[in-house]
Amino acid sequence: MARILGIGIATLDIINSVDGYPAEDTEVRALTQQRRRGGNCTNSLAVLTQLGHRCAWGGVIADEADAQIIRDDLTARGIDLSAVRREARGKVPTSYVTLNRRNGSRTIIHYRDLPEFGYGDFATIDLRPYDWLHFEGRNVADTARMLSRARRLLPTVPRSVEIEKPRPNIEHLFDHADVLLFSRHYAAARGFGDPERFLATLAGETPACRRILTWGEAGAYALERDGRAWHSPACPPARVVDTLGAGDVFNAAIIDALLKGEDVAAALTQGCQLAGRKCGIEGLEAIRA
Numbered sequence: 001m002a003r004i005l006g007i008g009i010a011t012l013d014i015i016n017s018v019d020g021y022p023a024e025d026t027e028v029r030a031l032t033q034q035r036r037r038g039g040n041c042t043n044s045l046a047v048l049t050q051l052g053h054r055c056a057w058g059g060v061i062a063d064e065a066d067a068q069i070i071r072d073d074l075t076a077r078g079i080d081l082s083a084v085r086r087e088a089r090g091k092v093p094t095s096y097v098t099l100n101r102r103n104g105s106r107t108i109i110h111y112r113d114l115p116e117f118g119y120g121d122f123a124t125i126d127l128r129p130y131d132w133l134h135f136e137g138r139n140v141a142d143t144a145r146m147l148s149r150a151r152r153l154l155p156t157v158p159r160s161v162e163i164e165k166p167r168p169n170i171e172h173l174f175d176h177a178d179v180l181l182f183s184r185h186y187a188a189a190r191g192f193g194d195p196e197r198f199l200a201t202l203a204g205e206t207p208a209c210r211r212i213l214t215w216g217e218a219g220a221y222a223l224e225r226d227g228r229a230w231h232s233p234a235c236p237p238a239r240v241v242d243t244l245g246a247g248d249v250f251n252a253a254i255i256d257a258l259l260k261g262e263d264v265a266a267a268l269t270q271g272c273q274l275a276g277r278k279c280g281i282e283g284l285e286a287i288r289a
Helices: 040-050 067-076 140-153 170-176 184-189 195-202 246-259 264-279
Strands: 003-007 011-018 032-038 054-058 060-062 085-087 091-100 106-113 132-136 159-163 179-182 210-214 220-223 229-232
Touching: 003 040, 011 067, 032 040, 032 067, 040 054, 040 067, 040 132, 040 246, 060 067, 060 091, 132 140, 132 246, 140 159, 140 170, 159 170, 159 246, 179 195, 179 246, 184 195, 184 210, 195 210, 195 220, 210 246, 210 264, 220 264, 229 264, 246 264
Parallel strands: 003 054, 003 132, 011 091, 060 085, 132 159, 159 179, 179 210
Antiparallel strands: 011 032, 091 106, 210 220, 220 229
């Protein structure tokens, strides 16, 4: 069992399931509605607790009613919230999700009215107990300083960074990571339609780290420190039910496998297997089963 610190956001997800995505300027009735805790970082931590690890979250939360759903969910999972910064004003980040029951796809409208978790918040955390540090690639300038501090204080503790969106200057985070977790969305924004070419190009832009890329129905790809390339096919379920959070499950599976000493090829396989399992069920429960 490892101790993992995740830095990123938690959200309130309001999920409306519909029988087919509606056309613009139409009205449809939702089949179901759920309100649950979401957010890339905390989703990954929720899965890592199922995989047997002890997790802590560093992020920002507002002192308002909707935040209780987030606090209750994370506390019930045993996730340590002592590093969380609480804001008297503001609104918890809220994602309004339309989930298409016909194919499991999801469309998200996101609203936030909270400051980001900053370097000053991170600097108060005692990093010594942790075996792995995971960061969302956001709030780039402060996150770069966080990563630099972590590398200086704990040079042997791995640092993973999720690069999901093409945020300004996000490439400044590359030099600080041991594991870079890229999304297909980011690669496409960089003009790449070929995963192997994207990773090969990154070899000249990144330090000697592990570079991992998800590619939807084509599975996942990786480029090792020594230049070896790996691929794992996707593991789709018999019926796609809910794709929300599949990438977060994949990232958690990668961290778990590498912490247990598996090689990158085995980590990719586990990532695709668990992400595929997640797509066949609602929510993030029973991922391990």
